[in-house]
Amino acid sequence: MRSTLLKRIPLERLMDLKIDYAFKQLFGNEKNKNITIVFLNAILQRTGRDRIKDISFSNTESSAEYVDDKQSRLDLLVVTDADERINVEIQFTNKHHMIKRSIYYWSKVYQSPLKKGMAYSELQPSIAINILNFDLLDQTERFHTSYHLYEDEEKFKLTNVMEFHFIEMSKLIRDWKQDKLNPWNDVLARWLLMLGMVDRRNGKVYDDIFKELEEIAMKDETLRTAFQNWEHLSSSEDEYFAYEARLKHIFDEEAAQREAELRVQEEKQNEKEETARRLLASGADIKTIIVATELEKERVIEIKRKMQLP
Known part of the structure; x- marks a missing residue:
């Protein structure tokens, strides 16, 4: 244009x-x-x-x-x-x-x-x-x-x-x-x-x-x-090259930060699910586990099913 x-x-x-x-x-x-x-x-x-x-x-x-x-x-x-x-x-x-x-x-x-x-x-x-x-x-x-x-x-x-x-x-x-x-x-x-x-x-x-x-x-x-x-x-080719390099650096930093945040979220989720497994193994009911772990009900039920608990 x-x-x-x-x-x-x-x-x-x-x-x-x-x-x-x-x-x-x-x-x-x-x-x-x-x-x-x-x-x-x-x-x-x-x-x-x-x-x-x-x-x-x-x-x-x-x-x-x-x-x-x-x-x-x-x-x-x-x-x-x-x-x-x-x-x-x-x-x-x-x-x-x-x-x-x-x-x-x-x-x-x-x-x-x-x-x-x-x-x-x-x-x-x-x-x-x-x-x-x-x-x-x-x-x-x-x-x-x-x-x-x-x-x-x-x-x-x-x-x-x-x-x-x-x-x-x-x-x-x-x-x-x-x-x-x-x-x-x-x-x-x-x-x-x-x-x-x-x-x-x-x-x-x-x-x-x-x-x-x-x-x-x-x-x-x-x-x-x-x-x-x-x-x-x-x-200017030189200026545009430096600008693109700076832009790439910014986006790379954002991506790294986002990946770090996702890793933290994954670790927290794993900790919650491990807590749910321990509580299920000890006989706790689903409602108690939901309150303790803040997991969705469907996820707790799925964990219980995979553990083959009655």
């Missing part, structure tokens, strides 16, 4: 920007700095922060989370012209305790500028933005929520140095399907829809999202530039 916006590649070739490698290559690149500023301002305008005019990128590669996975820490860490630090994490898989993880990394970012002889008053605000490819918060259907420290009874804000954002992409797409989003009037919605347009987990590309964003991009120069750079990134 070709269009007036994409000149060289079909939609299906575009990288999924919810993969941390692809996200950072687009938004963590110095030549794309203006795109990143617009994207961050679209998020932070919801909490009334001053608009960012300029940013500098900080290196996050040196603090690999795992020795054997140098791509595990692919956050986007920037310092704004107001000396605020913004840490953006994009998580494709729900394998971490995201809330505690976010607080932990926020604390690292907040204290990192403090040098010997500095006063605590010199510490500047740090903002954590978490873009998640899964549902996290059961308490709300909103796809974007933000958090600060407030007094419990009177609800006044204690400080502006701590701010957390959680963006749940699955809820965003749900809102899109239910016609609850208007990217023409909502700058954040158009940028997040760009992130959600390609869904590699389900092998899907949302043509309807692309068509609407394509129209908007004819008037939104920054969005148009983002699409062009996204296309250029996806057209």
Whole structure:
């Protein structure tokens, strides 16, 4: 599929920007700095922060989370012209305790500028933005929520140095399907829809999202530039190879985790069935065994039959 916006590649070739490698290559690149500023301002305008005019990128590669996975820490860490630090994490898989993880990394970012002889008053605000490819918060259907420290009874804000954002992409797409989003009037919605347009987990590309964003991009120069750079990134054989390697690593990790979970379930099931056999051998009735093991009645009856008990 070709269009007036994409000149060289079909939609299906575009990288999924919810993969941390692809996200950072687009938004963590110095030549794309203006795109990143617009994207961050679209998020932070919801909490009334001053608009960012300029940013500098900080290196996050040196603090690999795992020795054997140098791509595990692919956050986007920037310092704004107001000396605020913004840490953006994009998580494709729900394998971490995201809330505690976010607080932990926020604390690292907040204290990192403090040098010997500095006063605590010199510490500047740090903002954590978490873009998640899964549902996290059961308490709300909103796809974007933000958090600060407030007094419990009177609800006044204690400080502006701590701010957390959680963006749940699955809820965003749900809102899109239910016609609850208007990217023409909502700058954040158009940028997040760009992130959600390609869904590699389900092998899907949302043509309807692309068509609407394509129209908007004819008037939104920054969005148009983002699409062009996204296309250029996806057209590079070397970049696409690295992206596919990262995607494979993520899926392999998910498969290994799922296999481990299934093994645990199987072990628990075997333990329950062994308990059922011992109880049956001791003469316990089926109802007692069901309560003790939480096995289905049919399974207990089958075990008893195989044991050839009366």
